[in-house]
Amino acid sequence: MKSAVIVFPGSNCDRDLAVAFEAVSGTKPAMIWHRDTELPDDLDLIGVPGGFSYGDYLRSGAMAARSPVMQAVAKAAERGTYVLGICNGFQVLTESGLLPGALLRNASGHFICRDVGLTVDNAQSAFTSKYDAGETISFPVAHHDGNYFADADTLDRLEGEGRVALRYAENCNGSARDIAGILNEAGNVLGMMPHPERVIEPAHGKTDGRRLFEGLVEGLLARA
Amino acid sequence: MKARIFVTLKGGVLDPQGKAIHHALEGLGFTGVNDVRAGKLIELDLADGTSDDDIDAMCRKLLANTVIENYRIEKVA
Known part of the structure; x- marks a missing residue:
């Protein structure tokens, strides 16, 4: 399996995401700098990481979405x-038009950094196949602009086409219809505010996020 | 040639920043403020002859996110 993680100036979850990809696939992802105009051939999976790309200038994700690599x-x-x-990566994907909608400032106005319960709305997607539909899991969130x-x-x-992958069990940021993560029409692009890569090892306190990566990798290996 | 671009949130889009400003104004004792909406002003210093279409494209492609924001262009001589 060939994967890559995009690195923008201001990304800060790129390494965690790379560790998660490697932990479940056994191969190191390529780290791709934002100025690169080409990606390695035959990539199966691309991670757009969390952080504060370009210092969140103009709007979160706006500058990164227009960078050459995108x-x-x-x-x-x-x-x-x-x-x-994930997180800033979700903001980048909406700003670049790969996913619909936008991420507004949290309704409370506050930066939120804590664990949040999530419900798996669609367990049929490539990203959620190792979860049960309706299952409640918990991932950390850490964002200021996560209000979908x-x-x-x-x-x-989105709801009619089963493209809401994850919802907040407890709406922490004001997101419309409790949406925490959505899929594109083809089902191969997922954007989500919570951080699965931060809960993949017992040392993290819980491992709810690991199955997201395992499901992805198993699906990709089966496809190959 | 200069242009000023005013970017504002669309009606119905929640503005927590505006709400916080409103709250702070009330805290200072200003009564009679019904609502506050915050936006952005972006000033462009442009080459003479830059077309209106180009300025509009700048707004649509980057300066405003038209999913949530409106923009208004004011050309300054």
């Missing part, structure tokens, strides 16, 4: 490469 990520996504955007917004038609479509 053109290449968009092309790869179109060809069917899996793309996982889209117009009512878009929200209806």
Whole structure:
């Protein structure tokens, strides 16, 4: 399995995401700098990590979404490469148009950094296949702009097409319809605010996030 | 040539920053403030002859996120 993690100036979860990819797949991902215009050939999986790319200037994820490497990520996504955007990575994916909607400032106005309960809404996706539908899990969140917004038609479509992968069991940031993570139409791009890569080892306190990566990798290996 | 771009949240989009400002104004004793919405002002110093279409494209492609924001362009001589 070939994977890559995109690194923007200000990314700070790129290493954690790379560790998670390697822990479940056994191979190190390529670390790709934001100025690169091409990705390695035949990538199966691309991670867009959390952090504060470009200092959150203009809007969270806005500058990163227009960086050269994101053109290449968009092309790869179109060809069917899996793309996982976490936290700032989710903001980058909405800003780049790979996922609908936008992430607004948390309704409380506060930065939130704690564990949050999540419900698996769609357990059929490549990202959630190792979870049970309706299962409650817990991932850490750490964000200021995680309040998912889209117009009512878009929200209806996301729900109708099973593209809401994860919802907050307890809505911590004001997100529309408790949405914590959404899929693109083809199902190969997932954006989510909570951090599965921070809960993959017993030493992390819990391992709820590990199955997300295991499911992805097993699916990719089965496809190969 | 200069242009000023005003970027504001669309009606109905929650503005916690505006709410916090509103609250702070009330804390200072200003009564009669019904609502506060915060936005951004971006000033562009442009080459003479930059077309309106180009300025509009700058707004659509980067300066505003039209999912949640409106923009208004004001050209300054």
